[in-house]
Amino acid sequence: MTFLDLKSSTNTSQLLYGSKLDRRYFTRVKLEGVTLIKADSAAQFVINGELSDVSASGLKITLDSQLLVGSEIKVSIFIKEEDLIFLVSGKILWCAASDKNPTKLCYDCGVEILYEGEGSDFHDWRALFIA
Amino acid sequence: MMNRTNLKPQEIKNNLNLLFQSALKSALGSLFSDIEKKIFLRAEHTENPADKLALFNHLEMIKKKNKEFEEFFFKSIMEKPATEPEITWLEATGNRNLALQIEDVITHAKALYGVEHAQFESRINWLCSNFPDHFSKSFFTINFLVLKFLEASKILKNPLKDQVIRSLGNQLLFKLEPLYILMNESLIQFGVIAEIKSTKKTYALSHADLLIKELDKNEQLMSKELDESIIIPTTEIIEFISSCINTKRHVMLKKSNWTATEFVKQFNQHLIQSIRPEHSNRRISNTDLDILESIGSLLSAIINKSTISPVIRNKVIEMQSIFLMTAFSCPSFMNQPDHPARAALITISSIGTNTSTSLSVLNEVANKISFFIDNFSNGSDEDFRTLTNNLNQLEFKTALPKIINTSPAKTRDTKEFTQRYSNFVREIIEKHISGGILSAPAKEFIENTLIDFLTYILTRHGQLSPAWRDANSLISQIVLFEADLTGRSVDSKLHIEPIINLISTLENQNQHWHFAENSYTAAYITYLNKFTFDGIKLNSIQSSLEFNQSIPPPDNSGLSVSPPPNQVLSPVKPEPYAPIKNNTEFDLLSSLDTGLRSPDNKSNRFEKISVPYNHTAVSLFSTKHIFNNEWFKVFIAPDLPLRTLKPSKIDKSLMATVFVNKNGVSTLNLSLDQFFQDIFSHRTYPVFESSSYAHDLNNLIIELKNLGFTL
16 A cells, blocks of 8 residues: 555546546646657557646656556656656556537646656656656 | 886786777777667568568677677786787688788787887887786787687677677777877886887888988088079068968868878969069978978868868867967977967867867857957967867856757756655555654664665665565565564564675675665674574674664765855865876876877866875775766766766866766767866765765765865
């Protein structure tokens, strides 16, 4: 059980898609960017996504496809403004229909970034978004 | 020829290697980030799922393999082969197109900085013939570098491998001129002054040029009368420039494609037009031509920079007459690289090419320069110094952080999170203990050491990291041991050994955390030791603890001895510390973005250093805690938010600390003085601050105080 679970919702209907409660200990920052997500649970293996906000421990992305809650993904994030690319592993904590675009069905997903010693930008991400 | 300083060849080699690695690490970082970006953008816009997946896999591969690539590359450059194999680029690449491309980029690189490279090659040849055991003939030359790069690229698979090789020119080779300048300077300082057959570019001379050259040769033999009738006196040139300044006719050459030759030609034309027709057959002396060409080269190097802001470029163009006047009227301008006018030019160039400088700041800079031009009279050194200082003040307002600081929420101190996490850790520990009674040493060890450590691990790595799990296991083991202790059923193998092993594991796996240097750990291990009747060998931790017994317990208020923000460390005695010879960390920290600078350029943008950054204690602290690829929250100015950057190196020529971003790209320079003051006053601090950092910093401050520095 992680400390995120301590605050997780017990609402059954929400559990199907995970809870959208803000459980991040770090401050969220709105940031523009694009993402590529490699997930076994998506219709295609690699899908494009749009970055909504970030924190040191996670990020929120908007996708065309629905992702399975609890599944592990690899996500590459390009933050245009800073010309930085990150590659991290993550876990889908929740996935729900987005109200961003009324004309098209898309999904918002909350991703927890997973610790990785090497082969990922975990530490850089953590350091840059810790505040 | 002698090696005048009698330096050991291995030391020369190590020094070159440090310079080489410092430059190449940064270049390789930007090479890989550039490739990542290209692959990402291609993947983003690819519709075909299979291609998209393949490109994503390339992204993963490059992230996994770039470290391995760098390690292999830097290891292989230090190995001297028994024989130097004659290998063609075709054999090295196995691809005709790539081989041709490599030939082209090498030719282009040599065209860019061929003279510097030829000088370096010549010196390496000398070293090779004198110290054949240490140096190969091609050591650190362009060909050597390319060969080692190709060998390292075998770690990658195609098509990624070919893509990396194709980026070799733009991302690496073409950026190495400063490196060869620095390596040449370093070799000269070591006394390796090999004879160089040709240090000047050879041009195909036209008949007219040959004739002029021949005339120049015989110039001194000509009669004085004849000389006077042909050569335009320098005083006349100065008068002409002065008239240009007085009439606000500052511009000789306006073109965008600015060259030194064109500048001299235009100047000559203007000058001839200004003198009486009967003297129109006169010409400028060779000495004066040299000055003109030098100024032309100096200005063209800045004006033609691709990254320079047009606003600043125009101002530099407007300063032609000013710099000409200074060069002709002040003999030290040409001889002293740190001449105030040259320092001012370097500052202007630096601001103009700083991509993070905002337009408003650029306009302010342009206004300051315009004011300087308008009020220029004789160009005293003081005027240029004032200009430089004014521009530096403006420059510090530049480079506003974006990613970290655009949001007000993000400017909050990370200590808020540390406190929150610390409370969370305390809750976890209380759950572990759940009402049990702990002995005093165990309680102190947990409260004063483990809580800090767990907070640090939670902040830095999160709860999914092995270190977090190990630290939690350690607490469980301690609680278990204490519980069994009350029942007097101590089994040292069962209870004590796992605790000692876990402390050892945590110590080994977390280089930023030093349990052994903590007296609470020492006290706890001594306490445990009382129960080891069966002769358990407490591992190396115990011996290191004995060594560290004299270290006082960590003082949470330790940083209170640091100086207030406005205080400066100032030595009581003059020059109390000898500089550390061959201090590797600081040797490799020389500037690589030299531009117009020279090795003796010690003045310029920043004020003289007052913090003893060369002192052994400061150097050791810097190596261990600052220049170790760590992220720092960097204080810039009271009205600006902190920036998150990595201190990369010390630029000795500018007396500045260079900071880089994630891609290894230099994004900020801060004066060494300011940086160390901020470190001492804790205004600048590591993002993931460990207690060993605070402890070492505290000790450093005390040591500096004891050595006579007033804080």
